Amino acid sequence: MSWRPGKGDGRYLVGIFSRENSSGDDIVFKYINDQVKEAQKIGFLNYPDFPDFNKEYSTNLKTALTLRLMPKTRADRNDYLSFWNANGEGLDWFDELGFTQGELATDTFEFLAEYPKRHNGIGINFISSIAALSHLDLSPDCVKIGDKLRFELEPKNQFDKNAVKILKGKDLIGYVKKGHNLFFHKVKEEEVEIKVTNLEKNGKMNQIYFSVKVNN
Structure with a gap:
């Protein structure tokens, strides 16, 4: 909680x-x-x-x-x-x-x-949303539904040693929520597929939802 x-x-x-x-x-x-x-x-x-x-x-x-x-x-x-x-x-x-x-x-x-890699024997597939979005002032066109994203661990983050960045290519989109970030320490980048599933915007980007799916 x-x-x-x-x-x-x-x-x-x-x-x-x-x-x-x-x-x-x-x-x-x-x-x-x-x-x-x-x-x-x-x-x-x-x-x-x-x-x-x-x-x-x-x-x-x-x-x-x-x-x-x-x-x-x-x-x-x-x-x-x-x-x-x-x-x-x-x-x-x-x-x-x-x-x-x-x-x-x-x-x-x-x-x-705190998701496992698999649930009932099947690769986990869950939805999360970007953290720290309000601090980045992203363009409302920075991503679109269906875009593939990737993650990078950031162990030297001064606020959270378990911090995980979410990126589109080389561009920082935001961070994984504290709590959900622990999942990304259990997997390698090639084991998961991350996609934008929904957006909330009104002249600016208010929220980005993304799916995380473990490849079977």
């Missing part, structure tokens, strides 16, 4: 959800204390349903996160899941939350999966 004070600000990985049994609902949430302490310096309070920083939460997690999941009664649910590559067989609510990231317009929490 990541938090940031506002759009355009850096992310803090303040908590982690985990489960040992991939087919079960035995999910646990706990805060990451060092990240919480850093985030508190710039205004982080807590996640409202998890007020105790020292407690390990293991009950009613789905209920606490229901608003972050697309209701099954929504007519556009399939389109929404397709946008996030979250409509594969065997995905439960916890997988769905990780794939769709659980963002709301009312806060700045995101739920960013």
